[in-house]
Amino acid sequence: MVKVVILGASGGIGQPLSLLLKLNEKVTDLALYDIVNSPGVAADLSHINTPAKVTGYLPPNDGLKNALTGAHTIIIPAGIPRKPNMTRDDLFKTNAGIVRDLAIGISQHAPNAFILVISNPVNSTVPIVAEVLKKHNVFNPKKLFGVTTLDVVRASTFVGEVTGHDSRDIRVPVVGGHSGITIIPLLSKASPPHSFSQAQIDALTNRIQYGGDEVVKAKEGAGSATLSMAQAGARFANAILNASVKGEAGIIEQSYVHLDADEDGGKQLKPKIDGLDYFSSSVELGINGVTKIHQLEDLTPHEESLLKAAIPELRGNINKGIAFIREDPKL
Numbered sequence: 001m002v003k004v005v006i007l008g009a010s011g012g013i014g015q016p017l018s019l020l021l022k023l024n025e026k027v028t029d030l031a032l033y034d035i036v037n038s039p040g041v042a043a044d045l046s047h048i049n050t051p052a053k054v055t056g057y058l059p060p061n062d063g064l065k066n067a068l069t070g071a072h073t074i075i076i077p078a079g080i081p082r083k084p085n086m087t088r089d090d091l092f093k094t095n096a097g098i099v100r101d102l103a104i105g106i107s108q109h110a111p112n113a114f115i116l117v118i119s120n121p122v123n124s125t126v127p128i129v130a131e132v133l134k135k136h137n138v139f140n141p142k143k144l145f146g147v148t149t150l151d152v153v154r155a156s157t158f159v160g161e162v163t164g165h166d167s168r169d170i171r172v173p174v175v176g177g178h179s180g181i182t183i184i185p186l187l188s189k190a191s192p193p194h195s196f197s198q199a200q201i202d203a204l205t206n207r208i209q210y211g212g213d214e215v216v217k218a219k220e221g222a223g224s225a226t227l228s229m230a231q232a233g234a235r236f237a238n239a240i241l242n243a244s245v246k247g248e249a250g251i252i253e254q255s256y257v258h259l260d261a262d263e264d265g266g267k268q269l270k271p272k273i274d275g276l277d278y279f280s281s282s283v284e285l286g287i288n289g290v291t292k293i294h295q296l297e298d299l300t301p302h303e304e305s306l307l308k309a310a311i312p313e314l315r316g317n318i319n320k321g322i323a324f325i326r327e328d329p330k331l
């Protein structure tokens with residue numbers, strides 16, 4: 001049984017993400033949980049003739065417990081999205097509590113599952129989940145991921161527009177975090193390689209860092225990226241399933257993880273990032289989650305300066321998430 005659970009399944013991301021997971025033939029069971037509408041979304045998707053058995057859950061009658069029990073992979077897009085002129089950090093007030101409560105449920109009912117966090121601010125919500133799991137003595141850093149795949153997807157698209165290459169074949173590592181200046185595209189490591197002018201590097205870096213704002217602005221108050229995020233989330237979930245269910249070797253994606261996920265506890269990477277515990281890096285995936293976090297090697301002076309600018313903001317975001325749980329008297 002490969003049960004995938006989506007928490008926040010009725011939302012702008014949740015619905016198309018659920019559809020894409022229903023189309024993934026590695027999934028045998030798809031459990032959709034939300035505070036509204038999830039039985040309806042589940043009934044609708046259940047008519048699609050693919051193998052996954054779809055069920056919908058609301059909070060009453062142990063809905064969260066029943067959704068989570070037996071989970072192989074849990075994806076969390078629950079929480080409010082940005083409106084124009086908001087930062088992702090502005091979402092903390094509302095989303096931190098939502099993510100905390102879902103993480104408590106996971107600690108109790110699915111402590112061994114892969115956990116993929118989409119809810120913003122990702123730089124803080126991933127530490128929130130980790131701290132809750134630690135309080136319940138079930139934290140496994142190899143299985144907790146902040147989903148930053150949309151930054152990678154955008155980088156491929158925007159670089160393709162500049163170079164004229166087919167964007168499906170373009171890979172650009174994007175590291176750091178998932179907000180503004182914490183998003184660090186490593187254009188010098190683009191594949192296929194391309195020699196960009198400094199003006200192109202500046203423009204591409206800015207567009208990748210603020211791609212989310214482009215969508216928020218265009219939606220004029222109706223939310224942020226949902227369809228592209230669903231595709232990115234489904235791609236990352238598929239990578240996790242290919243590594244863990246099919247046992248495919250050599251799968252590498254970028255994701256925001258705790259450095260303890262690495263074979264050497266991030267000993268080599270940590271000094272480069274001034275001791276941060278969380279960072280989005282290229283991670284190798286195996287049957288049990290992260291097997292290796294790649295180093296940051298041969299950065300250009302421009303990339304070094306992006307990294308330097310990102311570190312203080314990332315540290316603040318991480319500490320805010322950690323403090324939210326450590327100072328919670330109920331936990």
Ligand SMILES: NC(=O)C1=CN([C@@H]2O[C@H](COP(=O)(O)OP(=O)(O)OC[C@H]3O[C@@H](n4cnc5c(N)ncnc54)[C@H](O)[C@@H]3O)[C@@H](O)[C@H]2O)C=CC1
Nearest residue numbers: 008010011012013034035078079080081118119120150229
């Ligand atoms: N990591 C990334 O790259 C991206 C992250 N996001 C983030 O994803 C989140 C969701 O965005 P949208 O789907 O557009 O928002 P939305 O408002 O359309 O959907 C959110 C869903 O969460 C549900 N929800 C609220 N509280 C819940 C709870 N306690 N338990 C279960 N479900 C709950 C709501 O009922 C709603 O259906 C936002 O925080 C947004 O900022 C959005 C785009 C990209």
Ligand SMILES: O=C([O-])CC(=O)C(=O)O
Nearest residue numbers: 082120150212213224225
């Ligand atoms: O911009 C937002 O608020 C949503 C998001 O994280 C993105 O699209 O990258």
